[in-house]
Amino acid sequence: AVSPPLHLTTGLAYDNTMLKHACTCGNNSVHPEHSGRLQSVWARLSETDLASRCHRSRSRKATQEELQVVHTEKHALLYGSNPISRQKLDMNSMPSFVQMACGGVGVDLDTTWNDMHTAAAARMAAGCVIDLAFKCAKGEVRNGFAVVRPPGHHAEPNSPMGFCFFNSIAIAAKLLRQKMGNEINRILIVDWDVHHGNGTQQVFYDCDDVLYLSIHRHDDGNFFPGTGGPTECGTDRGLGFNVNISWSGGLEPPLGDAEYLAAFRTIVMPIAREYNPDIILVSAGFDAAAGHAAPLGGYMVSPACFGWMTKELMLLADGKVVLALEGGYDLPAICDSAQECVKALLGDDISALNDIELNRRPCQNAIDTLQKTIAIQASKWPCVRRLEHTVGLSAYQAFKIEREECETVT
Ligand SMILES: O=C(c1ccc(C(O)(O)C(F)(F)F)s1)N1CCn2c(-c3ccccc3)cnc2C1
Ligand SMILES: [Zn+2]
Numbered sequence: 001a002v003s004p005p006l007h008l009t010t011g012l013a014y015d016n017t018m019l020k021h022a023c024t025c026g027n028n029s030v031h032p033e034h035s036g037r038l039q040s041v042w043a044r045l046s047e048t049d050l051a052s053r054c055h056r057s058r059s060r061k062a063t064q065e066e067l068q069v070v071h072t073e074k075h076a077l078l079y080g081s082n083p084i085s086r087q088k089l090d091m092n093s094m095p096s097f098v099q100m101a102c103g104g105v106g107v108d109l110d111t112t113w114n115d116m117h118t119a120a121a122a123r124m125a126a127g128c129v130i131d132l133a134f135k136c137a138k139g140e141v142r143n144g145f146a147v148v149r150p151p152g153h154h155a156e157p158n159s160p161m162g163f164c165f166f167n168s169i170a171i172a173a174k175l176l177r178q179k180m181g182n183e184i185n186r187i188l189i190v191d192w193d194v195h196h197g198n199g200t201q202q203v204f205y206d207c208d209d210v211l212y213l214s215i216h217r218h219d220d221g222n223f224f225p226g227t228g229g230p231t232e233c234g235t236d237r238g239l240g241f242n243v244n245i246s247w248s249g250g251l252e253p254p255l256g257d258a259e260y261l262a263a264f265r266t267i268v269m270p271i272a273r274e275y276n277p278d279i280i281l282v283s284a285g286f287d288a289a290a291g292h293a294a295p296l297g298g299y300m301v302s303p304a305c306f307g308w309m310t311k312e313l314m315l316l317a318d319g320k321v322v323l324a325l326e327g328g329y330d331l332p333a334i335c336d337s338a339q340e341c342v343k344a345l346l347g348d349d350i351s352a353l354n355d356i357e358l359n360r361r362p363c364q365n366a367i368d369t370l371q372k373t374i375a376i377q378a379s380k381w382p383c384v385r386r387l388e389h390t391v392g393l394s395a396y397q398a399f400k401i402e403r404e405e406c407e408t409v410t
């Protein structure tokens with residue numbers, strides 16, 4: 001069959017260099033962010049023929065210069081160079097390592113460091129996201145999915161944390177603004193990983209050309225990493241360009257599709273439409289999916305819901321949407337979720353959303369969060385006032401009302 005012209009395809013980025021980042025202890029049960037995650041997702045996309053229908057974008061390591069658009073020179077050199085080049089750089093100041101309980105070495109108790117392989121993997125992850133974002137911005141691919149690890153959204157300019165070394169999404173966004181400032185004026189970053197992207201928020205906190213919008217479990221700061229409260233709205237010219245949908249109330253009940261659909265319908269899409277971004281980058285962690293135990297998730301979002309959220313975002317920015325894997329640890333859940341997202345990106349039908357979830361009204365904790373967020377964001381985003389009174393409706397109820405409103409108008 002004749003393959004469609006490139007601009008109609010979905011770009012896919014992957015490289016097995018990213019598999020080598022692993023703790024010397026080799027015990028995956030104490031290191032949830034292990035290479036099996038990436039191997040499984042890549043295998044699923046290959047077995048289902050989704051990968052063959054995509055354009056495999058070139059994979060390369062991010063350069064020091066690229067890393068340093070977000071990270072300090074010290075951070076980029078420390079975590080971006082392996083022992084050999086570090087000797088050349090006579091980086092005698094080795095990164096401050098800690099001994100982990102498992103016997104391995106880490107940059108903190110959670111974030112393992114492999115002196116031979118981590119730097120290359122982390123730079124490769126950033127390089128893959130950068131290239132895919134640029135190909136999409138230039139119209140060489142229609143949209144994209146970067147199958148990458150280690151994740152990036154907790155990495156701050158001068159510190160690695162939470163399994164993250166370089167903030168790939170933030171680096172790509174900064175580079176797009178620097179190198180394609182005429183075509184790309186506004187970038188929306190949506191972070192649906194169940195954990196707040198403290199690093200990404202920090203990088204763009206005073207910017208109005210990058211809007212960071214995160215939906216995450218917050219529990220009033222009692223869920224990792226603890227940042228991402230609803231009143232964190234940005235500063236200086238960035239005031240209003242940081243939106244946190246900070247779920248609270250623990251797991252009574254665990255949140256699912258009904259809550260995430262309501263958040264998209266009443267806050268995410270109205271603000272995204274009003275912001276009218278030229279490209280949308282998604283920190284696509286899948287640890288909000290069912291199958292994740294409490295410390296690393298605890299919610300019940302379905303894989304089809306991630307596909308639905310992807311399709312929604314594709315309605316904006318001329319369809320220029322690039323997803324990059326962040327967290328997600330339950331292998332079947334992250335494979336199913338990645339599959340639904342790539343199906344959506346390719347324009348395929350995604351799996352139907354569960355009827356029970358479409359008919360279920362969001363739980364009271366979620367209604368409280370959505371109403372609080374709307375009240376806080378309304379001064380900057382007046383559009384969110386319009387649907388404020390509908391946050392408690394199920395997806396079906398809301399859809400019916402919208403249809404009736406359309407009929408009365410027409
Ligand atoms: O929850 C986290 C996360 C770190 C990074 C997370 C992420 O947001 O999913 C990312 F960055 F990987 F995408 S989630 N941490 C670090 C690891 N951790 C754990 C661990 C669980 C098992 C083994 C080691 C640590 C429990 N609670 C935490 C806090
Ligand atoms: Zn270990």
Ligand SMILES: [Zn+2]
Nearest residue numbers: 193195287327
């Ligand atoms: Zn996460």
